[in-house]
Amino acid sequence: MKASLLATACLAGGLLAAAAPAPAPAVAGQAPRAAAAPDVPISHRDRVYAAEQFSNTVSVTDPASNALLGVIRLGDPQPGNLSPLYRGQVLVHGLGFSPDRRTLAVVSIGSNAVTFIDTATNAVKHTTYLGRSPHEAFFTPDGGEVWITIRGEDYVAVLDAATYAEKARIKVPGGPGMTIFSPDGQYGYVCSSFNSETVVISVAEHSIAGRMRQETAFCPNIAATPDGSQVWLTLKDVGKAMAFNARPPFNLLRSFETGPITNHVNFAATPRGTFAYVTVGGLNEVKVFRTDDFSQVATIPVGKLPHGLWPAGDGSRIYVGLENADALAAIDTARNQVVATIPVGQAPQAIVYVPDAVPEGDGKAGLQPLGLAGAVTQLSLGAPGGKEKATSVALFDQGLTQVLQASVTGLEPREPYLLALAAEPDGGGAREPLAGFTSNPAGSAIVNAVGPIRQVVQEGGAAPRRYLVILPGGAGEGAPAVQVQQP
DSSP states (O other), X not given: OOOXXXXXXXXXXXXXXXXXXXXXXXXXXOTTSOTTXXXXXXXXXXXXXXXXXXXXXXXXXXXXXXXXXXXXXXSOOTTGGGSTTOOSOXXXXXXEEOTTSOEEEEEETTTTEEEEEETTTOOEEEEEEOSSSEEEEEEOTTSSEEEEEETTTTEEEEEETTXXXXXXXXXXXXXXXXXXXXXXXXXXXXXXXXXXXXXXXXXXXXXXXXXXXXXXXXXXXXEEOTTSSEEEEEETTTTEEEEEESXXXXXXXXXXXXXXXXXXXXXXXXXXXXXXXEXXXXXXXXXEEESSSOOEEEEEEOXXXXXXXXXXXXXXXXXXXXXXXXXXXXXXXXXXXXXXXXXXXXXXXXXXXXXXXXXXXXXXXXXXXXXXXXXXXXXXXXXXXXXXXXXEEEEEEOSSSEEXXXXXXXXXXXXXXXXXXXXXXXSOSOEEEEEEEEOOTXXXXXXXXXXXXXXXXXXXXXXXXXXXXXXXXXXXXXOOOSEEEOO
8 A cells, every 4th residue: 555656767878867757566565464565456366255153164255346256165054064974164263374375274163174275266175184173274474384273272283384284283371272473484473262371482493482471361363563563462351452562572562451352453554554453342343553552543333243354455454254243344444434244154253365366267166155154133132121232142044943142241240141032021931041151351251052043032933932131140030131132
């Protein structure tokens, strides 16, 4: 997005003649590339990918038209994926891509797999099976290795990017959430989802070179600024973001409140500076901060439960996955406004934007229609008698049943609660428990259940209508509801 003009001169026949000005490459490279990398203007060759964990698909969007082209189906929804003979992927969740933009890495948490996909043909090139519950995969900046955080254990799996075979393991604190690299490839930064510590790893030596203290033990996401000066991470349980010095001594620069269910962070380098965009799932917002003085400059309503996000190749847009809306929101970074909403598969998690992913052709080979992957029913809960809708609920259709996901906010911190079906709109009458949960320190939670729920919470269902409610978990059978289904 930044450009400069260079004047050149040549000496010919004893005369100094000025050449016509020519545009030079931009110097505002977008994450995860270095700031010195040239920007890549949005075109039909670019792709936005979203990993969708309940439909087990990867959606493929053309950002030039903001149109969904189709999905790559890596697995089946329930109950098909419950069979002991099932061979597809389960809980498609994490994404990364190679520096040459020709390979997409897709992590499936439930089947312990990373699947490598050709971006030009959408064909699966290889699947590598790993340890318990891998979370995210990223290529080193030189393209030689792929690092996958094995969140269910205590190491980073290092794969050879040419053979996709595991060649090393790097021991880290238990529950590594994600790895991101410094743009120069010197360091890998690994935050933890189970321990209050982020470690800095020397990429060349595969050894820990530094440690950074997290305020809490649930970091789902980490990102590095294109200029290589800062590392930001999110803390989902307390609703905070932390910014660290990306170089020794890796000291804390700033810690600040962002909001309940803070999910991911990423950056856009623009003519006005470099900005951090943070998804706050419990508020259905993206918050925007400067990276020089850490001041908040914008709050952008985007839709239900924003999760992953990634900048376009020129920083002109940020694409955001809306987990409880089965959609992508495209944000214009010049105005900090949503300019498009694109339907995708069920519960998008990680998002990546790959510039020039399809060098030729239409890039639609192997893609399938959205179909059942786009079927979702949305509901809201709030305080009885109030108008504020504190909790968003999505019912992701799996055929005869639905996966329910509630993005719960507005509760007391660290208290037990029960999501239930009630016979009366105010929570009275017969009650059927769906899921018990404990709110996090921010008074929020992500709650899941499975069943024929859509059929009983909508008018016209086969069974008598019931209503979603949240009850205090330890207050007895007749305790009043703290949140009820809103019209």
